[in-house]
Amino acid sequence: MSVTTAPAGRGAMKPQATGPRLYHPTVARLTYRALLGRRRALLLFLLPLLLLVIVSAVRALAGADDTTANDVLQGFALSAMVPLVGVIAGTGAIGPEIDDGAIVYLLAKPIRRSTIIFTKLLVAVGVTMAFSAIPTLLAGYILNGNGQNIAVAFAIGAAVASIAYAAIFLLLGVLTRHAVVVGLVYALVWEGVVGNVVPGARTLSVQQWALAVAQKLAHGDVVSSNVGLTTSIVLLAAVTAAATWFAGRKLRSLKLAGDE
C-alpha cells in the first residue's frame, strides 16, 4: 500500500459549500437500490400481482359492477395491499441499514439527520405509491372500466394513504428492530380489523382517511367513509409530519452501540 495523499489539513479537498437541504440524491440512490435489491422486494411485486389476478377473476365471474369494484378495492387494495406495501417500503427504507450497521456510512457524514430521513421518506412514498396506487388504478379499470370514477378515486386514495403509511412505517423502522412485525400487526389488526369494526377506532385509521378522499372523488354514493374529508386531510398531514419529525429526532440520537 502506498500513500499518495498530501499531509493532513490541506485545502484541496475542501467540500463544496452546501446549505441545508431536505433531499440528498446519494441517500435516495442508496435507499432505492437497497429497497429494491433485497429479497423482501419480491413481495412488492407479488402483492400488486395478486390484486390484479383477483380483480381479473372477479371481473370474469361477476362482470362489471360498481358495488363489487368498491368492495374489492376497499376490502383488498386499500385495507390490505396499501398498508402491506407501506410496511415493506417504509421499514425497508431504513430498518435493515440500522440492523446491520451500514447506516454508519450515512451518519458519519456532514449531512443533517433530517435530510436523511426526509430523503428516505420520499423514496418510501414513491415506492409505496408505485406499487400500490398504480396497481389500484389498473385494478379499478379492470373491475368496471373506471365507472363512477371509482378507479381514479381509489388510486388517489391509495396514493394519499401511501404518504402516511410510508411516514409511519419509516418511523417504526427507526424505533424498533421488530419494525416489520409491529408494522404488520398495525396494518392487519388495527387497519384491517379494528379500523373496520370498532366505531371509535375508525377515526384513527389511515384507511378511513384515504376512503374519505376516494369518496369525494368518486361519483354517486358507492364509496363511503366514516370520517369527514377535512378531518381526514388534517389528520393525514398531521400524522405524516409528526412521524417524519419524530423519526428525524430519533435518528439524531440513534446510538450505534458496538459489540461490547
Added chain:
Amino acid sequence: MTTISIDNVSRWFGNVVAVNDITMTIGPGVTGLLGPNGAGKSTLINMMAGFLAPSNGSVTLDGEAIWRNEQAYRQIGIVPERESMYDFLTAREFVVANAELHGLPDPQAAAQRALATVEMEYAQDRRIETYSKGMRQRAKMASALVHEPSVLLLDEPFNGMDPRQRLQLMDLLRRMGAAGRTVLFSSHILEEVEQLAHHIEVVVAGRHAASGDFRKIRRLMTDRPHRYLVRSSDDRRLASALIAHASTAAIELDLREDALRIQAVDFAGFTEFLPRIARDHGIRLFTVSPSDESLESVFSYLVTA
C-alpha cells in the same frame, strides 16, 4: 493538527458501567487503544465517532463537541468494526457514494485516489458481497479516507486479516500518522499495538489503566509479579532454596496439586535463577508453567499498578 480530547468521560448502559471516568488526549500520530475484549474500547471509539453520547464528561474535537455535530465528520474518517456495508454496490460505487455524501467537488477522482491508496483498483468493479474480509476492510478504509480526514478512527481493524494484509494496513497507518494525521486504532493484541503505535492507551474494565509509549507499557507488563506452578523431584527443598532469592516473593506448597505455587517479582531474574538453583541442588524440574499469563490477568494487574 487535530486533537481529540476525552475529559472525565463515563458511559453507562443501565446499571452497567462501560467507561468509567476516563481522561485522555489523542493527538497527531498513531495511537493504539489497547484492552481485553469488553473493556470499553468500542464504547470509547463510538463516543469519539459521535455515535454515542457520553453519560458524563465531554468528548471534543479541537474543542468542539462531537456528539450531535455532523460537521465534525468533515475531519473524521471512521472504519467501523462491523462488516456490513452496502454489499450490493461495487467498491467503486460505494466509495464514490461516500465522496458524494461528503459533498466533495469531484467524487469520482476522490474515490479513485482512495481506492489507489488501499490498492483496491483491481477489484473495484466487483460487488462488495463477493469480497474477502481483508478486501472489505480495505474498501472500508477507502471510504474513510476519501475526504482525506485529519482524524482516522479504526475499531479492531486487524481482526480477521491475514499477515500480509495486516502488514500492508500497518504500513498505511504508519504513513498516515507520519503525515500528521491523528490515527487511533483499537486492539486487544499487545504485539499488534506495539508494532504500530508510538503511543498506547490501555483500557481495562472501563477504566484508563495506563498511558504512554509502548516501552513503558511493556515494562509495566513484564515487571508485574508472575505466578508459576512448579513440580519437581523435591518440592520442599526447592522451596527453601528459592525463598532465599530476591526474585521470589512468596511460595505456597500446594499439597492437593502436589506442586509449588511461586510468586516471582523479577521476571528476568526468576527465569534465570530457577533452573540454576535446581541444577545446583540436584533437583529435577518436571513442570514449570506460568499460571497467570492470560491477557486479562496482565491487564488487571495494570489497573492496580
